[in-house]
Amino acid sequence: MKPATFEYHRPSSVEEATGLLADLGHDAELLAGNQSLGIIMANRLATPDHLVDLGQVEALSGVTVREDEVEIGAMTTHRDLEFADDLREALEMVPESAEQIAGPSVRNRGTVGGSVAEADPAGNYPTAFVALDADLHLTAADDERTIPAREFFIAYMFTDLGPDELITGVTIDREPFPVDRTGMAFEELKRGAQTFPTVSAGTALRVDDPESDNPTIEEARVALANVSDVPLHVPDAEDALEGDTLEAGIEAAAEAAIDAADPSPEMHADEEWKVELAGEYTRRSLRTAHERATR
């Protein structure tokens, strides 16, 4: 099928884009990398009257790794994140979640902002950003605000983003994740490269002594994808891990993930299995994170 008729806008600046949104509001849809919206429009599930293409807004692309924080522009592609070596050094979970999205052609076009705004609970970035306690930056014609990723995702594909707002970027505080004592991982179960994962787990561990074989965990982060209607932060799993060794806490952390999981069944994965996977992928992701923290 072909999409229903729409008017196409191609602003070249954030101001121009937010100006269009202020005028068009609910009748407009933002177009980022066009890896989801085009399909939904071709099926006429979505029939926006106006399309505001952010492809020419160059100010929204790029990764900046600073000493205290990392800043990622909303129009940065998955591919750019995947190959951002300085970002991999600083916050490995982000490029690792990027490189596992679909195939190369999707990663060449798809963007961080598009994925975050789409807010599919199976998506990689929403879960990674919830785990890392990232801040999302939103802007409208006459207003801008910052909202923690942990508060942004409200329900299935439903976010705090207003019809006149766009996401300009993401910042992540590096302070909790000193490179020499931190390991992080994004592990997912996927039945095929081009599909959404069945369950994913993003975890990070900061240890007291990376030279030790059994260091004490100072800080833990655990978040899961696709086992709830939003990316699922699991503070109980983090509490179970902090203050002791990985072996002391990993089973309790997996149990906490299982308790927190409330997945909806899919054709290929029933609820019971997804709950079990929530525990298993929490374990796997934590083990990888631990190896990386102590390497």
Added chain:
Amino acid sequence: MIEFSGDFESDHPPDELWNYFTDPEILAQCAPGCDHIEQESESEMSATVAVGVGSVKPTFDVDMVVVEADRPNRLVMNAGGDASRNSFETVAEMTLEEREDGGTHVDWHAEAAVSGLIASLGQRALGSVADRLVNNFFEDLEDLADEGVPAESKISEKPEATATLDE
């Protein structure tokens, strides 16, 4: 058939809240995605409501009939909405119970028959969003009651109407 339900706590007594729940202007302000509500008769209203999941956001022409209005305890509405390639029909009921401290405990329940493209999203997706939208509605209404915005009960039940779904 999709079922939704939930509850809400208000600091205001049922009799005061009732005016808000039965004032079309207040409803229009609080209902998510709703531009305006026209009162067609003492018990009938029509509205244009745009709600959606992700970029799927149809605009519905909604007709509502109040089939039971037992002030200040129970309100039952029959509503149907049509949008291009989507439609729904719902029976929604709400009971208000006075708490010992003078506030109100609101229980709500709705059964909906959804057809068209939004139906393919499934109960979990729609339920997740519906819960959020209904809570927003109650919170906005509570805010108006907190601010003391005047509300006037303008709706009464339609005689001999009963709540049914065509299915």
